Amino acid sequence: MxxxxxxxxxxxxxxxxxxxxxxxxxxxxxxxxxxxxxxxxxxxxxxxxxxxxxxxxxxxxxxxxxxxxxxxxxxxxxxxxxxxxxxxxxxxxxxxxxxxxxxxxxxxxxxxxxxxxxxxxxxxxxxxxxxxxxxxxxxxxxxxxxxxxxxxxxxxxxxxxxxxxxxxxxDRSIFGGMLSKTPEMHRVFEVIRMVGPTDMTVLVQGETGTGKELVASAIHYQSGRREGPFVTINCAGFPESLLESELFGYEKGAFTGADQAKPGKIELAQGGTLFLDEIESMSVVMQGKLLRALEDQKVQRLGGSTSLHVDMRVIAASNVPLKEMVTEGKMRSDFYYRINVIPVHLVPLRQRKVDIPLLVHDFLRHHPVASAKGINAISKKVMNVLMEYTWPGNIRELQNVLERAIVLATGRVIDMVDLPDLARESQPKENGIISCASLDEWMREQERRFLVQKLDDFGGNVALTAKSCGIGLRTLSRKIRLHKLDPRSFKRKAAPSKIGLAKHIDPSPLSSNKPQS
Incomplete structure (x- = not known):
């Protein structure tokens, strides 16, 4: 009993x-x-x-x-x-x-x-x-x-x-809702736990859409500065002259149109965290000015004569390998080492596809429109397509696809009819042709896919990839930055033998912008 x-x-x-x-x-x-x-x-x-x-x-x-x-x-x-x-x-x-x-x-x-x-x-x-x-x-x-x-x-x-x-x-408050079952991401979570309570500068690197700002936010809210502001600025969103005024602020009359004084992002981050996104877009001159402010812990507004002491933590993010920019003279080495105290690397979604069901379910559970329409699942066919797709835009692209599907869905289960763009993408392509708005767009997409394949073949080894493509290292590095790829996101593989290397060498070098017949 x-x-x-x-x-x-x-x-x-x-x-x-x-x-x-x-x-x-x-x-x-x-x-x-x-x-x-x-x-x-x-x-x-x-x-x-x-x-x-x-x-x-x-x-x-x-x-x-x-x-x-x-x-x-x-x-x-x-x-x-x-x-x-x-x-x-x-x-x-x-x-x-x-x-x-x-x-x-x-x-x-x-x-x-x-x-x-x-x-x-x-x-x-x-x-x-x-x-x-x-x-x-x-x-x-x-x-x-x-x-x-x-x-x-x-x-x-x-x-x-x-x-x-x-x-x-x-965990959700610490990690900002980031979800993963992979060892790579769990290592990131451990870094967040360990580094969060400190004031160390962190550099988050990863492809576009991998969640760099989420990591920065999680670090901030795990720190003693959580009660302070979390201030973000996208360095690629401003020309150099405007970026300086956005960062440092300005006094009234500092330049034409400065009708009133305005504090900069650095000043606004007082007592909190400043997140510098796409830091690779910052010019060498601007890097020097920011470096001095970080070293001196002082900032002076444009047109001002007095310096303000600043107490803030800095987290930077980039979607390109910054070490190569230092080698090419596009980034100051002292600035690089100043922001790269604690490096955090985010793997692309194509290398953590096991997380896709997890991400999809969580998105459906928390999206207000999905809740209002009673959408709580996706069909098996849709999940198969999501798992097979390469996701060049990573998690952000996955979220956009799901958001469109939620809006278009007429039932409680998302089906292929709710994903017209992805459905077309999943169809077999004739002669590898993809749908693009213009010839230039088609060429760029073909080049990007070609680079992704080559980098994957050689595990992100830039030297071997350049040799395989028949182009120089500088040319390849430029194209990698153009397409916002990170060679380190490709899993390392053993270097192929000379005989094995021959089969990877493409007869159509990327140095030509014309599609090969």
Whole structure:
């Protein structure tokens, strides 16, 4: 009877699914996957009682840890994730009353059933005051044990859900909603955890759409500056003259049109974090000015005569390899080393396709239009297409595709008819021709695909890729920047032999802008 009661409680436990970030990837609750088996700690110096309880709970599908003393119990509580406990009051050495008090103070989410050989009211009141969920009197009354077990398990299930939810919410707040099952991204999450609380400068590198700003935001909100501002500026969005005024601000009358003073982004980031996106677009001259401001921790507005002390953290981002820009003289080496204190590299979506179902489901769950229309799933055919597509625009492109599909969808399940552009993309191409608005666009897309294939063939080795393409390193580097590719995002492979290399050499070099017949 007791076993049946326990088993019933186990079967009604809540469930979770793997949607969120972090080491174990656990996320919010979803029907279909049960919580892990609850762990029970039994503390009793009577071996017979320990055996009876262990057999009872083990047969019911629970993981049971038994010990003979309170000291051993505390040690196991430190080592294992215990969900509820049963302890005798009378124990050698440290007694059960002290153990209950310890659990209540240090692990308040863990319910405890007290076992006592005394039936007096005062004992019951004392253990309940100390934090016990209930108590049973020896010899065991089956009905009493049954009811106490039911109550303890109900509390255990509730507290387990709360603990899992707290962990999930903490991970989502830390990682800004980033999701992944891949070791590469989990390493990124670990860097965020470790670097966040510091003031170190971070350089986030990765292709367009991989989530560089999400990483920067996660680092900021994991830091002691989380209460301060998170100020962003896209360095590619301004010509050099305007970029300087955006960064440093200006005084009234500093230039034509400066009708009133305006603080710059650096000044606005006081006490918080400044995120410099697409830092590769910044000129060498501008790099020098920013470097001085960072080194001196002072900023002077354009047209101003006084300097303002600034206290901020800097996170920079780039979608091209900055080290090559230093080699080519397009980036100051001192500036590069100043912003590249902690490097973070984001892999493209094509190398983490295992995350696509995770990302799709999470997007559908949180998109307001999807919620309003009751859209909660995609067809198997759509998922196959999403998994096969190369995603040159990475996560941002995936989100855009899903957003269009949500708007176009007429049912609760997204189907191929809701993805007209991707459906055409997934169709076999005649002679490799793709749909483009102009010949120039077609040529650029062909060149980009060719480069992606070659870089993938050689694992991102630029020298071998250039040789295979029949062009020089400078030409290849220029084209890599033009197409915003990152050679490091391609998995390293063993260098091919001279014989093997020959089959990779394309007779049509990229130095020509004309399509080859």
């Amino acid at each position: 007791i076993a049946n009661t326990i088993k019933t409680q186990a079967s009604t436990g809540s469930s979770v699914d793997e949607y969120a970030t972090g080491k174990n990837g656990r996320g919010p609750f979803k029907k279909g996957m049960d919580l892990r088996t609850p762990n029970l700690l039994v503390v009793d110096d009577d071996a017979t009682v320990r055996q009876q309880l262990e057999r009872l709970y083990t047969q019911s599908g629970y993981s049971v840890v038994t010990v003979s003393s309170a000291e051993e119990g505390i040690a196991r509580l430190a080592e294992e994730d215990i969900d509820f406990a049963i302890t005798d009051i009378k124990l050698p050495g440290m007694d059960g009353v002290q153990l209950i008090s310890y659990i209540h103070q240090n692990l308040p989410d863990v319910p405890v059933i007290a076992i006592t050989g005394y039936s007096d009211i005062q004992t019951a009141v004392n253990v309940l005051k100390l934090g016990a969920s209930d108590f049973v009197v020896k010899p065991f009354d089956l009905g009493a044990v049954q009811e106490s077990t039911r109550v303890a398990l109900e509390k255990s299930n509730v507290y387990m859900e709360i603990r899992h939810l707290r962990r999930w919410l903490k």
